[in-house]
Amino acid sequence: MTETAPPPFPVQHAGAHDDPPTIPLPPVPGTAPEPGRALSGLETRDVTAWFGQRKVLERVSFAMRAGEITALIGPSGCGKSTYLRILNRMHEMVRGAALAGEVLLEGEDVYAPGRRPAEVRRRIGMVFQRPNPFPAMSLYDNVVSGLKLAGIKATREERDHLVESSLRQAGLWNEVSNRLGTPGGALSGGQQQRLCIARSLAVAPEILLMDEPCSALDPTSTRRIEETIAELRHRVTIVIVTHNMQQAQRVSQSCAFFLASHDTPGRIVESGPTERLFTDPADQRTADYVNGRFG
Numbered sequence: 001m002t003e004t005a006p007p008p009f010p011v012q013h014a015g016a017h018d019d020p021p022t023i024p025l026p027p028v029p030g031t032a033p034e035p036g037r038a039l040s041g042l043e044t045r046d047v048t049a050w051f052g053q054r055k056v057l058e059r060v061s062f063a064m065r066a067g068e069i070t071a072l073i074g075p076s077g078c079g080k081s082t083y084l085r086i087l088n089r090m091h092e093m094v095r096g097a098a099l100a101g102e103v104l105l106e107g108e109d110v111y112a113p114g115r116r117p118a119e120v121r122r123r124i125g126m127v128f129q130r131p132n133p134f135p136a137m138s139l140y141d142n143v144v145s146g147l148k149l150a151g152i153k154a155t156r157e158e159r160d161h162l163v164e165s166s167l168r169q170a171g172l173w174n175e176v177s178n179r180l181g182t183p184g185g186a187l188s189g190g191q192q193q194r195l196c197i198a199r200s201l202a203v204a205p206e207i208l209l210m211d212e213p214c215s216a217l218d219p220t221s222t223r224r225i226e227e228t229i230a231e232l233r234h235r236v237t238i239v240i241v242t243h244n245m246q247q248a249q250r251v252s253q254s255c256a257f258f259l260a261s262h263d264t265p266g267r268i269v270e271s272g273p274t275e276r277l278f279t280d281p282a283d284q285r286t287a288d289y290v291n292g293r294f295g
């Protein structure tokens with residue numbers, strides 16, 4: 001526990017925001033950006049985070065480059081998930097959570113006064129550790145479910161197109177195209193996770209955050225998700241938290257190593273191209289971690 005008190009401007013918890021029912025529409029209810037379209041980058045400046053009085057991250061400044069897959073690695077409890085959730089304003093959904101610093105999406109602070117969390121979360125989507133499709137809802141409705149939440153109106157034809165393109169991008173179309181009416185809960189774990197990816201892609205996010213997306217999956221499903229992630233790189237900027245060092249090496253171009261101790265909040269010890277971090281780390285702690293000597 002650190003002694004510095006949180007700022008007098010804690011992030012408001014969920015419910016404090018009175019979001020209007022709709023947000024501005026993206027240009028066309030379509031899919032994630034087509035290859036060749038400019039991709040967005042994300043940057044944090046001096047991000048410090050608290051849960052109550054406890055500071056869990058300190059002055060994290062880091063840029064996640066457009067069109068890259070960035071892996072966040074580090075031992076359990078060092079603040080990777082908290083950092084990820086700060087990026088799309090999910091941290092503030094925890095009562096007592098507080099935050100200082102800036103998160104810049106294409107240079108604009110997502111925490112600027114007047115910016116709506118729902119709009120930020122549409123542009124910065126998230127896939128969680130455990131696949132969480134709506135189990136009783138059809139595959140089709142699962143994919144389009146985010147549209148309603150985001151206030152995006154689409155015709156039936158547009159929705160049909162969206163469902164197919166999102167499922168194709170998530171690498172699931174060939175397996176489910178002839179049974180779109182079956183419930184989400186009827187799929188295997190790996191398929192459910194790809195359904196969740198398709199659901200996230202349907203609202204055309206610029207950034208996709210993934211919090212250990214394979215940790216609940218078997219090796220074959222993990223491979224399949226990794227292939228999907230690699231294919232998505234040209235359409236959406238991806239930030240992935242993983243405990244799996246091989247996975248970080250296989251999928252990411254850039255990497256950040258987080259570390260905390262019982263009396264020190266989480267910080268980035270070292271970041272850079274993934275290959276360099278794994279083969280020629282500058283910091284001994286990075287070398288120890290990536291070689292499995294702790295964590």
Ligand SMILES: Nc1ncnc2c1ncn2[C@@H]1O[C@H](COP(=O)(O)OP(=O)(O)OP(=O)(O)O)[C@@H](O)[C@H]1O
Nearest residue numbers: 051056074075076077078079080081082083094243
């Ligand atoms: N909702 C919460 N309330 C209070 N403390 C929390 C909460 N969520 C996380 N923490 C604390 O914040 C610190 C960072 O947690 P976080 O989950 O971000 O770490 P992590 O690196 O993602 O860990 P793991 O790899 O185990 O998922 C930990 O000490 C954790 O106990």
